[in-house]
Amino acid sequence: METPVNNFEFSEKPEIVEHETDLLLIGGGMSACGGAYEGNKWASPQKLRITMVDKAAVDRSGAVAMGLSAINTYIGKNQPEDYVKYVRQDLMGITREDLTYDLARWVDDSIHLFEEWGLPIWKKNAEGKGLDGHQAKKAGLPHLKDGGEPVHSGHWQIMINGESYKVLVGEAGKIALEENRVATGVDQNLFERVFVVKMLKDPDSGRVAGAVGFSVRENKCYIFKCKAAILATGGCVNFFRGRATAEGQGRAWFPVWNAGSNYAMAANMGAELTLMENRFVPARFKDGYGPVGAWFLLFKAKATNALGEDYCVTHAEESKKLYGDYVVNIGTCMRNHMMMLDMKAGKGPIFIHTDKALQALGETMSKKEMKHLEAEAWEDFLDMSISQAGVWAANNMEPDKVPSELMPAEPYLLGSHAGCAGVWVSGPEDLGPAEYHWGYNRMTTIDGLFSCGDGVGASGHKFSSGSHAEGRVAAKSAIAYILDNNTLPSFKETNDELAAEIFMPMETYAKHKELTTDPNINPHYIKPQLLQQRLQKIMDEYAGGVSTYYMTSGTMLDQCMVYLKMVKEDSVHMGAADLHELLRAWENFHRIIASEAHARHIMFREETRYPGYYYRGDFLAIDDENWKCFTNSTYDKVTGEWKVFKRDYHELVK
Numbered sequence: 001m002e003t004p005v006n007n008f009e010f011s012e013k014p015e016i017v018e019h020e021t022d023l024l025l026i027g028g029g030m031s032a033c034g035g036a037y038e039g040n041k042w043a044s045p046q047k048l049r050i051t052m053v054d055k056a057a058v059d060r061s062g063a064v065a066m067g068l069s070a071i072n073t074y075i076g077k078n079q080p081e082d083y084v085k086y087v088r089q090d091l092m093g094i095t096r097e098d099l100t101y102d103l104a105r106w107v108d109d110s111i112h113l114f115e116e117w118g119l120p121i122w123k124k125n126a127e128g129k130g131l132d133g134h135q136a137k138k139a140g141l142p143h144l145k146d147g148g149e150p151v152h153s154g155h156w157q158i159m160i161n162g163e164s165y166k167v168l169v170g171e172a173g174k175i176a177l178e179e180n181r182v183a184t185g186v187d188q189n190l191f192e193r194v195f196v197v198k199m200l201k202d203p204d205s206g207r208v209a210g211a212v213g214f215s216v217r218e219n220k221c222y223i224f225k226c227k228a229a230i231l232a233t234g235g236c237v238n239f240f241r242g243r244a245t246a247e248g249q250g251r252a253w254f255p256v257w258n259a260g261s262n263y264a265m266a267a268n269m270g271a272e273l274t275l276m277e278n279r280f281v282p283a284r285f286k287d288g289y290g291p292v293g294a295w296f297l298l299f300k301a302k303a304t305n306a307l308g309e310d311y312c313v314t315h316a317e318e319s320k321k322l323y324g325d326y327v328v329n330i331g332t333c334m335r336n337h338m339m340m341l342d343m344k345a346g347k348g349p350i351f352i353h354t355d356k357a358l359q360a361l362g363e364t365m366s367k368k369e370m371k372h373l374e375a376e377a378w379e380d381f382l383d384m385s386i387s388q389a390g391v392w393a394a395n396n397m398e399p400d401k402v403p404s405e406l407m408p409a410e411p412y413l414l415g416s417h418a419g420c421a422g423v424w425v426s427g428p429e430d431l432g433p434a435e436y437h438w439g440y441n442r443m444t445t446i447d448g449l450f451s452c453g454d455g456v457g458a459s460g461h462k463f464s465s466g467s468h469a470e471g472r473v474a475a476k477s478a479i480a481y482i483l484d485n486n487t488l489p490s491f492k493e494t495n496d497e498l499a500a501e502i503f504m505p506m507e508t509y510a511k512h513k514e515l516t517t518d519p520n521i522n523p524h525y526i527k528p529q530l531l532q533q534r535l536q537k538i539m540d541e542y543a544g545g546v547s548t549y550y551m552t553s554g555t556m557l558d559q560c561m562v563y564l565k566m567v568k569e570d571s572v573h574m575g576a577a578d579l580h581e582l583l584r585a586w587e588n589f590h591r592i593i594a595s596e597a598h599a600r601h602i603m604f605r606e607e608t609r610y611p612g613y614y615y616r617g618d619f620l621a622i623d624d625e626n627w628k629c630f631t632n633s634t635y636d637k638v639t640g641e642w643k644v645f646k647r648d649y650h651e652l653v654k
Contacts, residue, residue, distance in 0.1 A: 001524075003572055006500040010510035014214065014221040014503055016495050021051035021189070022482050023475070024211060024224050026196045027232030027262075028054030029062020030166070030464050031416075031453030033173030034110065034471030035230050035478075040176035042479040044183040051224065052177055055195035055216060055583070056257065058170040063234060063255050063416075063454070064464050066384050068162040069294050069376075070153050071114075071121075072463035073107055076144075078156075080104035084653040086156065087461045090331035091420050092609050093628055094275070097652040098432030099425070099459035102441070102473065103466050110469040111158075112145040117168045122151035122159035132376060133161035153298035156461075163379070169468065193217050197502060197586040199229065199265045199449065202489035208269070208448040209489040212498045216583050221499040227488055228448040228478040231423070232471060235414030235454040236260030238532065239591040239598075241540035241547070242410045244287065251387060253282050253289040254412045259587035260594030262455035263413065263422065267593055267635040271444040272424040274457040274632045274647070276594075277601035279411040280419035281550065281613045283336055285352070286405035290381050290388025292352060299377060301357035303339075303406060305347040311338045322621040323611060332418040336408055336612025340549060351403035358400045374400065410546050411613065413594060415454045416467045419613075421598070422457025424632055424647075425450070433650050440481045442474035445634075448481060448489075450474040458630060505585040509575030525575030528584035531567065535591060538563040543599045544614040553617040557603040564596050568640075596642070597633060604644040605631050 023043060025035050032052060039050045054061050075083060083104040088095045115121050120133020123141040130151040131139060142148040150158035174190065181189045196213035210225040237258045244251035267273060284292055295301040305311055312330060315338040319327045327334060339350055358377070362370050377400075381388045392399060415422035426443045427436045442450050452474040453467035462470060500507075505528075512524035520527050539545055542560035544552035552560075571592055576582040607623040608616050630647040 001573065004504060004508050006504045006507040008500070008503075008507060011503065011507045012219055014219045014499055016499055017220055017222050018225070018495070019051065019191075019222065020225045020488070022048040022227050023050045023478050024226035024229040025050065025052040025232065025475075026211060026229060027062070027234065028052065028056060028058040028170070028192070029232060029234060029453065029467070030064055030169060031467040031471030031474070032062070032230070032232040033058065033169050034468035035232060035452065035475035036173040037113075037176045038472035039475035039479060040180045042476055044180050046479070046483065047184055048479060048482060049184045049186055049189065050177060050180045051189045051191070051226070052173070053191045053194050053196050053211075053213065053222070053224065055193065057192045058174055058190070059167050061170070062166060063258070064166040064169070065255065067165050068160065068384060068464060069291070069379065070157045070159050070162070071111060071465050072157050072293070073461060073466045074111055074150065074156060074158045075104050075108050076150065081653045083156070087459070089329050090418060091460055092326055092331065092333065092622070093624065094458070094609070094630065094649060095420065095460065096427065096436065096458040097650070098427035098436050099456065101431055101652070102428045103459065103462055103470060106473060107466050107469040110472065111465050112143065113172070114165075114169065114465070115143050115145075117172050119165060119168055120161040121148075124149040124151060132159070132372070153294055157293065157297060159294075159298065165464070191222065194222050195583055195586065196224070197261070197265070197589070199269050200491040200493065201269055201446070203492050205489060206447055207485070207489045208446055209491040212502060214502055214579070214582065216579050219579070221502055223495055223498060225488060227482045227485065228450065230450045230452060230471070230474050230478055231262050231266060231455050232452050233261040233265075233455065234258040235412060236263065236591060236594045237412050239413070239535060239539055239595045240410045240543075240545045241536040243407065243546055251289060252412075253284050253409050254414065258454070259590045260413060261587070261590045262451065263597060264590035264593035266423045266444060266446075266449070266451065266455070267597060268637045269446050269449060270634060270636070271446045271449060272632050272634050273597055274422065274424040274630050275601070276413070276421045276457070276597040276633065277605050277631060278419050278421045278610055279598065279613050280414055280417055281333070281336055281408050281411050282418075283339060283406050283408045285388050285391070286349075286407040288385060288388030288391035289409060290385040292406070294377070295352060295354060295357065299357045299361065301352050301354055303350060303352045305342040306349055306351065307347055309342070309347070311342045315341050322608070324622065326622060333610045333612035339406070340408065340612060344549060350406045352406050353403045354399040355401050355403055408612075410540075411544070411550070413598060415456050415460060416462040418460060420458050420460035422455050423451045424458070425456050432652060435647070436650070440477040442470065442477055443481065448485065450478050503582065505574045505576035505582055508573060509577050512575065513577070519577065522575065525573050526570055528574055528576065528581050528588050531571060531574055531588050532584070532591070535567055535588065535595060538567065539595055539599070543595070543602065550613065551615045551617050552602060554603060557599055560599050564592070564599065568592055593635070597635070600642050600644055601631055601633060
């Protein structure tokens with residue numbers, strides 16, 4: 001089948017909207033809002049324009065959209081070195097220690113801002129008793145920056161009343177953008193419901209020159225011209241087949257709108273990626289994907305197999321044979337690994353004893369205190385995962401009276417939680433070896449293109465606060481870059497060429513829709529949903545998804561590449577009946593590139609570095625001698641060829 005050509009013969013040509021700016025922020029989550037806040041401080045006095053483009057709405061976009069019950073990265077009385085050691089251990093010995101250290105020295109400042117903007121943070125009173133955020137405010141307890149003592153739910157986690165967390169942070173970002181708009185005199189600098197799908201490069205200098213996208217509500221194509229850009233579009237979800245089916249179809253732990261755009265757009269530019277083999281497989285409440293952090297850390301709930309055995313104890317010695325000292329100070333993927341050993345041995349279901357945790361707390365608390373804590377426990381789900389409450393209700397379960405099941409989810413790609421896939425970026429100039437610093441802090445290997453949050457690889461455990469702080473670091477660096485390179489680059493593509501490329505799926509559908517009576521079955525196009533399902537099936541069965549208990553191998557990955565090649569070939573024939581399906585089509589284009597990067601990296605790393613996240617059946621053990629290194633890659637969009645290679649690991653904190 002020939003590659004389709006779009007002359008807008010059958011579909012309506014979109015209105016083309018051009019917008020010129022200095023700094024282009026792509027995304028509207030925590031890191032992008034951090035970028036807007038910090039960028040404004042440095043840009044507005046210089047009359048530099050900042051523009052934010054978000055495919056959703058800033059108030060409720062990003063991974064924190066629903067809210068959170070805890071801030072997972074707070075340094076407090078700890079030292080940055082302590083944080084580096086924690087992240088390094090949890091990520092199985094490999095992290096960019098310069099990026100991790102750099103984050104540790106800035107993250108608390110963002111948290112102090114959150115509290116200043118109105119976020120209620122739990123505090124301890126003079127008697128050491130924990131008060132929730134609203135009680136602490138009423139009691140007049142001081143802010144963290146003024147000596148207030150937070151209530152920890154873990155070593156690095158502090159409790160919050162976070163149902164409006166993203167709204168507060170989003171509002172601060174929008175206020176900063178408005179200040180910049182007034183300072184620079186532009187008509188508009190916030191574009192919501194606009195999906196950026198492609199970055200543009202200056203053919204002569206190689207600098208980033210702009211981006212192109214489309215409105216998901218109106219027939220408009222947006223072409224942005226810029227001097228620097230920050231990719232802050234999150235991780236990748238729904239590229240593996242999910243556990244949830246039928247009535248729960250599409251349910252996931254991480255935001256379903258995360259389509260790997262950060263990784264795909266960077267790769268298509270030729271930017272270097274790192275540790276794309278890493279994925280996060282969260283163990284969460286079965287079917288509802290509800291959060292477990294507060295239950296484990298604050299309420300001290302225990303997880304066991306169906307026989308009441310602690311699998312992290314019973315499998316410790318066995319696991320040391322393959323994974324050595326990484327079993328000591330057990331990290332996230334190792335806990336998953338030991339859980340899976342019991343599941344495969346038929347010792348499931350795996351239970352989290354929510355009932356016993358609350359009963360134990362009831363022995364040391366008054367009825368009033370207990371009632372308040374129970375309310376906070378259930379609010380944990382209303383903040384983040386209402387579906388979990390729905391699952392309990394549908395199954396006639398009262399988790400304060402009976403235990404709840406745990407189950408590992410399908411894989412996700414991300415760079416800010418307990419995973420570290422993403423873009424290879426330059427670090428701070430005062431930390432690390434020269435090969436870690438080739439330019440401005442958080443700049444990719446493409447001049448003028450920066451990233452942050454889930455987009456940055458090799459530096460996990462940033463979470464929400466760290467993503468905001470990293471967005472601020474990236475924005476400050478990007479403004480410095482613009483001041484040093486204050487000319488507007490150009491790109492070779494014409495407006496009409498870009499519009500034709502972006503809207504091709506709508507032309508394909510319009511041209512062929514009358515040839516069949518069922519719009520979902522047509523010899524000349526494939527609908528985005530069907531192509532996505534094909535991609536998910538391939539990744540699940542050959543790249544280590546839930547159907548194989550996260551197991552893959554060299555031979556399985558070889559076959560994966562055969563099928564991915566066919567998916568890529570078929571993807572150019574996607575047909576979109578409307579703007580929503582056009583969005584889904586472009587999300588698929590991005591997911592395919594992210595999927596291929598993921599599979600190629602797993603194939604390249606001949607060991608099992610992340611047991612419990614995935615397994616190489618042909619290389620089941622960790623091999624520090626040969627593979628304690630970064631695995632990086634570049635993609636040539638023209639030829640479709642990948643180069644995957646090693647970069648040395650440097651231990652900076654002893």
